Amino acid sequence: MKISKYSGLLIALMLLAVPLAAQSNYLYSILIVIGLYTLLVHGLGILMGYAGQVSFGHAAFFGLGGYTAAILTTKFAWTPLPALLASVLLPGIVAAVIGRQTLKLRELYLALATLGFGILVHIIFNEGGELTGGPSGISGIPHLAIGGFTFNNDRDFYILVWVLLVILMTGIKNLIHSRTGRALCAIRESEYAAENAGIDCALLKLQAFIFSALLAGLAGGLYAFYVTFISPSPFSFHASVQFVLMAVIGGLGTFWGPLLGSMVVVALSEVLREVVPLIIPNAGGEYQIIIYGVILVVLMIYQPGGLSGIKRYFRRNPNNIINSSSE
């Protein structure tokens, strides 16, 4: 128990240290992408895994964050740090405005409403004219600079993203073991029962929704500063589905799920790009997608609770297998 208490920190250190030794910009950039997705999927995980509310519109918050950072720095000459703060806040405000209405909807209807919201925002990015650069997007976004230090290479940016992630995950760990975390779980299990137990479901769901939007905005803002170019295409409906996929693959309602989910989805796609051409020469992404799909289907059949549940294969006590498979 003593060791596991610090295991999060240890893993964090290990992850930070290993790539530094490898000195590979490719590895850094993969880990940056994984880190950004994990930030976002953690928010989504709180919303879906704990509060039990599905969202197919998180690419919109991701994009709002990215576009806020891009527009403020390129069109209004803001410095990067305030722009990054704004790119966290704006999606939160948007979530607060739409959340009160949409969160009254349940299950499929909520999924549809968030889906509609995601498509709407995507259209705004495309039709924003001069402001959003239309379908051509915005280029020339400056590098992120905090107090004279510029994050203009992969290594520095990698450290920034993962330090933020460790801070965030520590916060989330505390959150899910607090009264609020238990209240969120209660909402997921049964809203009526939770309401009877004296939990303000509407408020708590709204808070979870806003929290996930803030994180998506942060990820989006960092993405804009990392790639320094932004266009509507990474924020389409497809991306929203991808985020939900990461959350589900990693395991809903688990602490490590978002990290595992993002890692597997990104790494699988990279590994397949290397491996598939060895088997089928000159094969393009279409073959990768087939294999990708097969792996996901197999995973969902044998590990429906997500990858975080995979530990049962490593346990000797058969009782645990029964317990965790009933999860």
Next chain:
Amino acid sequence: MKKVQRKSKGSVWIVLMIVLSLILGGCGNKGTSASSPSGKETYKIGAVIDISGNSSSLGVPERDTLLMMTEKINANGGINGHPIELMIMDNKSDETEAVLATKTLIEKGVLAILGASASGTSMAMLKTAQSEKIPMVSMAAASSIVEPVSERQWVFKTAQSDIVMINKIMEYLKKNNLTKIAFMYMNNAYGDNGKKAITAAVKDSGISVVDEEKFDAADKDMTPQLTKVKASGAQAVIVWAIPPSASILTKNYKDLGLSIPLIHSHGVGNQNFIDLAQGAADGVILPIGKLTVAAQVPDTDPQKKVLDSYIADYSKKYNTQPNSFGGYAYDALSLLVNAIEKAGADRSKIRDELEKTKGLTGISGVFNMSAQDHNGLKEDSSVLVQIKDGKWQLMK
């Protein structure tokens, strides 16, 4: 809930290890320098192409062309005796994947990178090429890929900029004394760039845009927009779109009985456009690279020989006619090979040589690069064609 939390901790280590080793394994095979039979080291060239996803219709002929050319170059002894190894990565038409693919290629020690196929993916790759100081030759059209050159020293492109095509149309308008035009465009990056280029071109030219209409790529009927164009008193209509919407528009145009000249962009330069328009395409005028009408290009044209040999090679190998996208890839690799021939295996020297390219005859035109122009194509690279009886006809 609590129970699952506690149990997951120990094994999380194992899963993390597995994933991490997968990632490390994915980029582990760097720094291997193979040698050729002649004993000279292999030159590695990377390509990031939109082979699957939205822009796959561009990426597939590009990949096929590059594979065909690599085979040919190596069969002829490579570059100065060095065989070349082409590493092609599919970015799945995704901007984030394009960045990752670029980084992995750099990690593998490529001398330069070709790609990407579309403007968005190329724009996303720019920063990496600039900061890692690696020459990049894009096959996409948007002029913002190479402009401003002061921020794009390492980036070149082979597709004609829209302004080159628009200027060709302007020549036609002036010759026929047409001063009032209507401009219709598709609501995406392609149409958007066309709009920007035409706005710049009509400035101080004596030609005015009397009506501007847009439509969606998925629209099934453009009659409302065309009705407005008809009422606007325009003397010619310029359309910036690709099939199928470009074909539907052309059909609507015929149905409405409009008789003013209909001018399309190079985006309709494939047989698909004519087929989908079901006979309505006759009379359409468009500017296009010479590849589509190669058979009608006079023998005196400097590009004639290159065009004929490319078409012959490509159709022999793939049993189909090449299109202009394959041509962009042909030019990208030709430019690079030419630069490596002079510079050797040095990224910075290759960049300098790319910039110094003069009079290189390719499929899309004759390239004359300079420190101010990283595309290097002028109006003489394209021709105006008119469609007659479902065939492309070179306009005199």
